[in-house]
Amino acid sequence: MPSDLPPHETRPLVLSLSGITKRFGALTANDAIDLDVRAGEIVALLGENGAGKTTLMSILFGHYVADAGSIHIADASGQMAPLPGGSAQAALAAGIGMVHQHFALAENLTGLENIVLGTVPLWRLGFSRGAARAKIEGLMRGSGLDIDLDVPVGRLSVGEQQRVEILKALYRDVRVLILDEPTAVLTPQEAEGLAQTVRRLAARGLAVLFISHKLQEVLALCERIVVLRGGAKVADRPSAGADRATLAELMVGRPIPPRTRTPGRPGACVLDLDGVSVGRAGERDRLVEATLKVHAGEIVGIAGVSGNGQGALAGLVAGLMAPSGGRADLAGTRLGAANPAARVAAGVGRIPEDRHRDGTIGALSVAENLVIETIAAPENQSAGFLRYGALRARAAQAIRDYDVRCPGPDAAIRALSGGNMQKVVLARVLERAPRLVLAHQPTRGLDIGATTDVHRRLLAARGRGAAVLLISEDLDELFALADRIAVIHAGRLSPALPAEGLDLRRVGLMMAGHAAGEAA
């Protein structure tokens, strides 16, 4: 908490949005939003996907022009001046810095070059790297952000890349810093480090807009919480006295039933990995001598920061990759060469990490996407011709059962929202009653409503007796669903421990590479 600043009301205003409205066709993405931000304030912007957070920030940063409303920002002397819309250049010049969820970094340039980019006129024949370095090093000392400035950014870790992003903004002496879902890619410890940095920066008078949908961290970090829903501002209140349940209800617009979890009843071993390796040394996403058992009727969660071998584990189970060593059995059958079709036949249901790239084929219809993995089955084809009548009938049934919001079985799946697309994937996988469900980041990018639905379905699959392997970066999700949790780091899998005996802090340390023993 900032201590050397005057109380909240008397701090100078730095940013004032009034009546911001933006429409895309029939959709009102922002509806007359007012927002005042004062120096040294940390304001959370909460909302589900599609609530209008990103649109609002894109307007502030000049990516979009608002249809109505105005933005005023304090200039160097503290006077509020209007900000011309539609220009990132103007926003930067006015002292607004933005750290995007997807980093805007050139990976072939060093940290120093990325930070300096755009701050020196392009017609200059050169620039003083020494002076730039001195200024950045001063900023690194002041903020606690520390990176190697001379390594191409592509070789830095995700956490380090985020520090480059923040330094980029600080280098331009911003007065307002926007952080868009900054902790989505961080381990809990990295997220705590970021929170400390943000507090330190705010204490020096920087105004911080913190976009997030993680209620816990918003409550811990921010002084004020602004909630958007359906494009409109529905709440603007101090965080003191707020709790998760109220905030979730404000975001969703209806009460969220508390999740209740009953322990699973593990049966026979379905997936049995014994010292399995996938991929070669030097590859980033690989599996090193992993040992894991997943039983029927239990959910085993795999926690870890993305890119630590989850892709190799999922690829092995889904039959996209062959093991390079060790023994891998699926219900008593040895897993050998990569053969995804054989896995489907053996009863593996795969919910892929990226539903746009691997989960669906955008140009095909909902009905076609539903049978894409079982296209050769007699109920889907006869003599090589698709039985479209049967396909449509079953698609219509799945659309009802899974509450897919779409025009109908013949709609191209790319027209569906992420949540509805995921429901189609779930229907495809779960209607086969698979023996093993591989759920890789099944709720990434989904809002609370769709997430709740996915969770319910996975628990139902477990109840039916399926073994579920749940790979997720979201620790809340893992603790809500998994009976046992293993942590993956640098391709090595920890033993799967009962979820009841673990806590967030310990899993977080293991995600950062500490052994299970030290982390305890």
Add this chain to the structure above:
Amino acid sequence: MWAALDILLQANFWAAAIRIATPLIFGVLGALVCERAGVLNLGIEGIFVAGAMSGWLAVYLGASLWGGVAVAAATGAAFGLLLGLLTVPLGLSQHVTGLGVTMLATAATYFGYRVAFSTVSTPPRIEPFPPLHVPVLGDLPFIGTVLGQQSALTVFAFLCVGAVAVVLARTPLGLALRAVGDNPEAVEAQGLSVVALRVGAVTAGSALMALGGAFLTLSAFNAFYFGMINGRGWVCIALTVFASWRPGKALLGALLFGALDAYQLRIQTIAGGVVPSQVFLMLPYLFSIAALVLLARRADYPRALMKPYFKGQR
């Protein structure tokens, strides 16, 4: 056998290697500038043709040799600007647009030539760039012979390699150019214009390519012929991958190709009786294909190459 190796010791062979390499140096540099900014410029073959003809025509009509070079560069820049406007703000397919520009530039050039010289059967010649006399170095026995056959335009090509290398590595413009070919959002987020940078890079790169064509008419053949470019532009596209988009390696690749071409011309006279000459003609191209097979899979392509960027989309 010894005769085949003896070629490598002849000053004439090295002089020819550099001469053959010069248009390729311009071409690879131009392609590299475009691709570093994220735009594949398949208009290169046609831009070579247009540069060759326009530079030569300007000199024929009374301009100075360097005036001809400037006209060629301006012609190349114009076609580059066209390609840039089609591929960057409109985001059209870079393959299709590039091939279209090659066809347009080639056809427009041939048409212009036919209109200007409708009654002439042999192309008129111009007085080309004279061989350069370099003080001190030019008086050395072996090196002097090699250098004594080069023109000022070759020296200019080498200077361009250095200039492009320095701009890319050391200047704010170079930073922005490399960044826009890797992640245009990074450039946009820092308040720079992706469109201006990319269109500018394609325009400048195309001007360099056109100089490769101009070298052929103003320094090598002294006249303009149909079909004289003969795939040199395409070779440059391959050499750009070979060079990993680095100016120094681009120079090396162009010289290597030039040396192979000069070598096959000479080995033909030795072994031509036994092996059909076409086999030797293939050698430099086989080398290009082999180099691509070996290197292209590992090549570190600019991440945003051939990916159109539209503001506000992620």
